[in-house]
Amino acid sequence: MFSDAEAAALYDLLNPWDPDRRPGDRFYFPLIMGAESVLDVGCGTGAMLHVARDRGHRGRLVGLDPDRAALDRARRRSDVEWIEGTAAEARSGAGFDLAVMTGHAFQNLVTDEELRASLAAIHAALRPGGRFAFETRHPQARAWEGWTAANPEDISEVVTETGRALRYWHEVESVIGDVVTFHGTVADPDGTVLRVLSESLRFLDVAALGGFLAEAGFEIEAQHGSWDAAPIDGSSREIITIARRG
Known part of the structure; x- marks a missing residue:
């Protein structure tokens, strides 16, 4: 959890x-x-x-x-x-x-x-x-194109206040008009997914x-x-x- x-x-x-x-x-x-x-x-x-x-x-x-x-x-x-x-x-x-x-x-x-x-x-x-x-x-910069685990710069590795190591990255789900929907994945360092956080931005x-x-x-x-x-x-x-x- x-x-x-x-x-x-x-x-x-x-x-x-x-x-x-x-x-x-x-x-x-x-x-x-x-x-x-x-x-x-x-x-x-x-x-x-x-x-x-x-x-x-x-x-x-x-x-x-x-x-x-x-x-x-x-x-x-x-x-x-x-x-x-x-x-x-x-x-x-x-x-x-x-x-x-x-x-x-x-x-x-x-x-x-x-x-x-x-x-x-x-x-x-x-x-x-x-x-x-x-x-x-x-929008002309198309920032969402870099929101992917295939982009090493989009992967963050952090250590929490309790000393737990975590990895975080994004994946775009859809681009409809001027709205981009994507999710962020929180995982253990071995890739075990802990939570997926979804968001839409205009x-x-x-x-x-x-x-x-x-x-x-x-x-x-x-x-x-x-x-x-x-x-x-x-x-x-x-x-x-x-x-x-x-």
Whole structure:
């Protein structure tokens, strides 16, 4: 067996939040530290808000996520507010200066209905002029083509907090329109499968993304194609967006 709690701990091993070493985290860090109040939508295990508090953020920090096991891990700290819920359930009128969705969490909003409801709720949770920062993989880069055990770079081998060695890799199941469905396999080093975790992600292009943001009342303040703030071009792998509540 491989429990939900173990899956949450594995996520932290595979995705450590470190603004000193990881370009994406470095991009978000000054935005978070410069905002008096921050809503982390899809906060997962809360690693980003943990680091922000450790490094001196004294304002309001709130993490929102529907995954109870991940939130149980996040709640090891009590100086951050943790809320169980989806993006569409963000509280209206909360007056946040900044909302963020990191780790490509935005791509988990798969249907038009989810996108519209989530963007409307995030918009309503911000103060007038508040900002929403997030990233989504640019579909032109076709990142999913590397999500396979045949790609050595996609196989991760880690040792858990309890000293257990694990292997993790992906396999794509389908690509239908702009939605990619895949699964991640957690296994012992000998290949014995412990758990299969399924997920679907939506790959919006720049025009489609802009349409959803405008419909929700957001104005795009900046968009970048990479973490060094380069403009979006034909080689970009990311669509990194800072949008402002109009």
